[in-house]
Amino acid sequence: MNEQDAILDEVVNSEYKYGFVTNIEQEQAPKGLNEDIIRFISAKKEEPEWMLEWRLKAYREWLKMTEPKWANVHYPKVDFQDVIYYSAPKPKKELSSLDEVDPELLKTFEKLGISLDEQKRLSGVAVDVVFDSVSVKTTFQEALKERGIIFCSMSEAIRNHSDLVKKYIGTVVPQKDNFYAALNSAVFSDGSFCYIPKGVRCPMELSTYFRINSAGSGQFERTLLIADEGAYVSYLEGCTAPQRDENQLHAAVVELIALDNAEIKYSTVQNWYPGDKEGKGGIYNFVTKRGICKGNNAKISWTQVETGSAVTWKYPSCILAGDNSIGEFYSVAVTNHYQQADTGTKMIHIGKNTKSRIVSKGISAGKSQNSYRGLVKIHKKAENARNFSQCDSLLMGDQCGAHTFPYIEVSNNNSKVEHEATTSKIGEDMLFYFQQRGIDEETAVAMIVNGFCKEVMDHLPMEFAVEARKLLEISLEGSVG
């Protein structure tokens, strides 16, 4: 069976296949949000006093803020007092090896196709698994430790590497950056922390899997990645959530910091529950992801494949502060049925000779709406800055929409900004051409979509690319014809 067939086989099981709920005793905070809930979360995590103060400050800012309305998405108002802000699998004891992890949990991971054992043995990927809100187990820590790399859950980092966290948290995405970032800063439950020391090249892809499990529990991860001078790291993030009728809230913050000559590659494959064919249920995904090339010659590259969530609001961005620094954004966003996505990037050029590249591929099917929103801002001091943007849209059927909102602000006269955009449609004539060569309609759609996304997929690490391609097929099953 070739790859194409394998994908088609998958397509047959096109219901959201990660829709199951693991039955594990949960320890939950009561619904709603106030200072006591924040104290509860902070205490649960045995955080130092400064962290609690930081959270409370964010909460007080959040109270003054209002939900942003400028995105091209429409959804019923979220009742923030109806959300459970903390939900953890009940800790049994400290875990020293994988064998001690709850077998139910391990089974869940197996269903997700990310058996830790398997990954440990075969792929050389270190996985920090976030199950609901608490990081359950980090593998490969020993191998990483030898090189001085810190890769652990955020909670652990707050306890054990307090100075590093204190120095960098909120420096890229401040507490009051936006409504959702402020909410996250107040209530973030867990996430990943990674520090790569000077001159170290991380020998393996670091990986996190997020999964929202409990009903009505929001997930607020906080991820912080620091690549010190001359360091390199490639980080993979994958997300799934069980199928539920009610909408679930997700508001994450990711901060990346690249110092002189450092490089961070951050890849995401997101397939959170998009809701059913009638638009019922699904995840609300309001994420703030931002990286700063703080040092000279630093590079940050975002690659994302977004197929899930009912509503997506997400703009992984780069602040190019260091001279000669480089920012990249490669994105595939797929929307089907009633999904809405408003996603893109911001490239803020501050340093001299900074370069950025944006490649965005939007695929819309069903009755979905897919928007690209991107800002390229070139400050006065950013001499000889360069940007290239490519925004392509592919439409399937005639009830969906594709929108492009590029914003360009240039404050000097020796920089160069290019923007290219195309819109194409998978039409009957194209499908007939495939069929006349013996290729059936579904295979044809798969080939066209894969071709359309190729430039972005090529930037994903190999094992991720295969999974991402399958996800695309599943998401778009039955969209044409």
Add this chain to the structure above:
Amino acid sequence: MLKINNLHVSIDNKEILKGFSLEVNKGEIHAIMGPNGTGKSTLGNVLAGKEGYVITEGTIEFDGKNLLELEAHERAQAGLFLAFQYPIEIPGVSNANFLKASINEIRKSKGEEPMPPNEFLKMMREKMELVEMKKDFISRAVNQGFSGGEKKRNEIFQMAMLNPKLAVLDETDSGLDIDAMRIVANGVNKLHNSENAFIVITHYQRLLDYIIPDFVHVMYDGRIVKTGDKSLALELEEKGYEEFELIK
């Protein structure tokens, strides 16, 4: 091989083919000529199974099967090939990938294993020579940015790769200069053998200087009004289609 009997076809309630009949046997080359709007391209599309055409009457038998019962891709898998008058551009899908999928889907339908990659590449190189394609062609997206002539040559190249039982060439010569036309004709002549057949739909006689047909049919107002040998084409070139106006 192909038996079309009293075929009536409409689009949007307008009848285009009005009692079209034709029989094609193995080893034969048939030319179908006629002025614009007589239903020549409709014939090609109906044979290939394009949607949007309503068959109100008549039968088509291909290789012993009822062609009208097969889906478009099944017709292709059964060995029917249409060289498009306006080949479609497919961004992001390379010629190599497209043909690999095509060949392997056809093989799969016959219960055969996919073609080994080295064999595929070897065949691709051979057939590229046949239609004088440049080397970079393999990795370029199907028809994207191709000139009109390149697109037509690509159709012939695909035909050579798929080696169909019956190939319908829908005005493959239109818009071609004399060199390109010779390449196209040369491709057809090399592929032609006693086991396959060709239907060459054309406007002009000149292609038939290079591809010698066994039969020439004049199509007018949705059916064949006259059949002859190669000399009929020359006659048409000289006199035009005027005499058939009377038939209407």
